[in-house]
Amino acid sequence: MSLKSNLHTIKEKYKGTKMAPAFNALHTFLYLPNETTHNGTHIKAADDLKRTMNTVIMAMVPCLIFGMFNAGYQHHLALGVIDSAQGFLGASFWTWDNLVIGMWKVLPLVVVSYGVGLAIEFLFAVIKGHEVEEGYLVTGMLVPLIVPIDLPLWMLAVAVAFGVVIGKEVFGGTGMNILNPALTIRAFLFFAYPTWMSGDKVWVHGAVERDQAIAAGQNLDAISGETILGSYAQGQEIVYSYADMFFGIIPGSIGETSKLLIILGGLFLIFTKIGSWRIILSTLVGALSMGLIFNGVVDAGWITSSSKFFGLMSVPFWQHLIIGSILFGAVFMATDPVTAAQTNKGKWIYGFLIGFISIMIRVFNPAYPEGVFLAILLMNVFAPTIDHYVVQGNVKKRMKRIKVKTA
Amino acid sequence: MGLLSKKDAKLITDPLADNNPITIQVLGICSALAITAELKASLVMGIAVLFVLGIGNVVISLMRNIIPSKIRIIVQLIVVASLVIIVDQVLKAYAYELSKTLSVFVGLIITNCIIMGRFEAFALGNGPWKAFLDGIGNALGYALILLVVGFFRELLGSGTLFGIPVLGDPIEKTGLYSIGYENNGFMLMPPMALIIVGLIIWVQRSRNTTLIED
Numbered sequence: 081m082s083l084k085s086n087l088h089t090i091k092e093k094y095k096g097t098k099m100a101p102a103f104n105a106l107h108t109f110l111y112l113p114n115e116t117t118h119n120g121t122h123i124k125a126a127d128d129l130k131r132t133m134n135t136v137i138m139a140m141v142p143c144l145i146f147g148m149f150n151a152g153y154q155h156h157l158a159l160g161v162i163d164s165a166q167g168f169l170g171a172s173f174w175t176w177d178n179l180v181i182g183m184w185k186v187l188p189l190v191v192v193s194y195g196v197g198l199a200i201e202f203l204f205a206v207i208k209g210h211e212v213e214e215g216y217l218v219t220g221m222l223v224p225l226i227v228p229i230d231l232p233l234w235m236l237a238v239a240v241a242f243g244v245v246i247g248k249e250v251f252g253g254t255g256m257n258i259l260n261p262a263l264t265i266r267a268f269l270f271f272a273y274p275t276w277m278s279g280d281k282v283w284v285h286g287a288v289e290r291d292q293a294i295a296a297g298q299n300l301d302a303i304s305g306e307t308i309l310g311s312y313a314q315g316q317e318i319v320y321s322y323a324d325m326f327f328g329i330i331p332g333s334i335g336e337t338s339k340l341l342i343i344l345g346g347l348f349l350i351f352t353k354i355g356s357w358r359i360i361l362s363t364l365v366g367a368l369s370m371g372l373i374f375n376g377v378v379d380a381g382w383i384t385s386s387s388k389f390f391g392l393m394s395v396p397f398w399q400h401l402i403i404g405s406i407l408f409g410a411v412f413m414a415t416d417p418v419t420a421a422q423t424n425k426g427k428w429i430y431g432f433l434i435g436f437i438s439i440m441i442r443v444f445n446p447a448y449p450e451g452v453f454l455a456i457l458l459m460n461v462f463a464p465t466i467d468h469y470v471v472q473g474n475v476k477k478r479m480k481r482i483k484v485k486t487a
Numbered sequence: 488m489g490l491l492s493k494k495d496a497k498l499i500t501d502p503l504a505d506n507n508p509i510t511i512q513v514l515g516i517c518s519a520l521a522i523t524a525e526l527k528a529s530l531v532m533g534i535a536v537l538f539v540l541g542i543g544n545v546v547i548s549l550m551r552n553i554i555p556s557k558i559r560i561i562v563q564l565i566v567v568a569s570l571v572i573i574v575d576q577v578l579k580a581y582a583y584e585l586s587k588t589l590s591v592f593v594g595l596i597i598t599n600c601i602i603m604g605r606f607e608a609f610a611l612g613n614g615p616w617k618a619f620l621d622g623i624g625n626a627l628g629y630a631l632i633l634l635v636v637g638f639f640r641e642l643l644g645s646g647t648l649f650g651i652p653v654l655g656d657p658i659e660k661t662g663l664y665s666i667g668y669e670n671n672g673f674m675l676m677p678p679m680a681l682i683i684v685g686l687i688i689w690v691q692r693s694r695n696t697t698l699i700e701d
Contacts, residue, residue, distance in 0.1 A: 232667055232669075234667070234668075235669070238671075246682060250685075268673060271672060271673040271676060272671040272673035272674070273669060273671070273672065275669075
């Protein structure tokens with residue numbers, strides 16, 4: 081008997097029992113179900129929730145693979161084993177050694193993220209007696225992409241458990257959540273374990289260990305893996321070229337460094353009509369406008385170079401898009417259809433404010449070098465309100481039209 | 488219970504569980520968020536509220552027939568304020584260190600909604616003995632939640648209980664810390680108290696489904 085029919089028999093056996101949802105989920109995840117709907121009106125469509133989720137995951141896989149190479153590359157570069165790659169296709173970047181280190185560090189994060197998250201989803205499905213929802217498929221992939229490489233696995237497990245339960249299940253599960261679960265997880269990590277989520281040590285694998293070795297009295301050079309935003313905030317010189325920033329050969333969270341691959345993923349999402357181009361575009365416009373305002377303030381001379389905000393405010397406005405994770409947030413986080421605004425006009429407002437606030441936090445709050453996740457979470461909360469006013473505005477407009485006609 | 492009639496005993500036991508001032512009446516949340524980062528502060532706050540609410544309820548109950556209803560809120564405030572000042576002075580005299588961290592919140596007991604809520608809802612309509620029991624019961628229910636929240640926040644946030652390290656030393660890396668455990672800084676922030684209170688409400692209502700509204 082094939083695996084499929086085996087699974088089908090098991091499923092039939094457990095039908096009606098408490099564990100049924102768990103087996104159903106396993107079966108339908110791997111295969112097309114044997115049963116089809118016969119009665120009533122139904123739509124036959126390929127783009128169900130699972131397909132949608134898988135498309136997003138496909139869009140993220142390049143970022144993940146690049147993240148592995150980059151993790152290994154940053155590690156080796158910091159140790160001084162290899163030379164700088166001098167560009168995207170540099171010989172010392174796409175090497176087997178880099179990939180092995182990257183896989184060694186990144187894959188456990190992916191496994192823990194999916195393991196803990198799906199276990200909780202299955203648990204809730206069994207307790208509540210509904211089918212397992214696919215909501216965690218994308219979250220589970222997003223989470224490893226937005227954390228630093230050296231994050232201890234147990235912290236990730238705690239954060240995932242928190243994010244899935246508090247961020248999603250208490251609201252009623254997939255499709256009902258107000259906050260983006262992946263960002264809830266990141267926010268939890270950020271506030272719970274700040275030493276592992278920010279600073280100049282966590283972005284390059286090995287820097288923390290090296291620090292501990294130095295503290296223990298060994299005679300070694302410290303490794304610094306400051307992100308570009310961190311360097312700006314502290315007024316240090318930026319050693320990375322624009323090309324490095326764009327292609328992503330810089331320290332940062334695992335999957336958010338390569339702007340090129342994020343743009344490709346974003347185009348793929350727009351092409352498959354899964355990501356909303358309105359949100360992506362308006363987020364970028366919002367970020368650029370805030371950047372322009374800051375540039376204007378600097379140009380007008382309203383702020384002196386002695387101010388601690390001067391460094392980040394004087395960053396050319398377009399450069400805000402290739403440093404930090406605003407692009408990743410815009411493409412993969414803000415577009416989450418559950419937590420974003422639903423109306424077209426609402427999407428423009430929602431996206432614009434995300435970009436606007438992200439850059440504002442980035443510049444003004446040195447404690448949070450990157451404000452994208454906070455901005456998106458904040459706008460997640462406001463999305464239903466935005467939608468409400470857009471819908472009410474529409475109702476009012478139409479009411480007026482009726483009145484004009486009857487008058 | 489021989490000392491109390493069944494009805495009187497209920498006045499004390501009800502607020503501990505099925506009519507808890509924090510988790511069911513959702514009163515006094517503000518102080519529950521503010522001071523529960525440490526168990527010691529939670530305990531002192533609980534005792535302070537026990538004192539203020541127990542005596543305050545009796546005083547208001549004794550005066551219930553002579554307070555003009557138009558100015559009853561002002562009278563209630565004066566009673567609470569005097570009692571709170573006593574608590575504050577006692578703390579300053581006998582627990583100065585603690586009073587420095589707590590004094591703002593002790594002052595804010597005046598505005599603690601549980602106290603005004605019990606004055607309004609119970610003491611104004613019942614005799615002193617019942618009012619006393621009701622005050623004690625509600626204050627105990629409040630203190631109970633404070634201690635539970637404080638327990639989790641202090642244990643997970645600082646790794647201590649009543650200031651005594653129980654998980655090892657985070658700097659010397661002993662105990663749990665030697666295997667990579669770290670304190671959860673989020674636990675020390677007020678949002679986490681809100682989430683813990685929410686979890687308590689969740690557990691309580693799933694165990695007793697009659698508490699779920701609509």
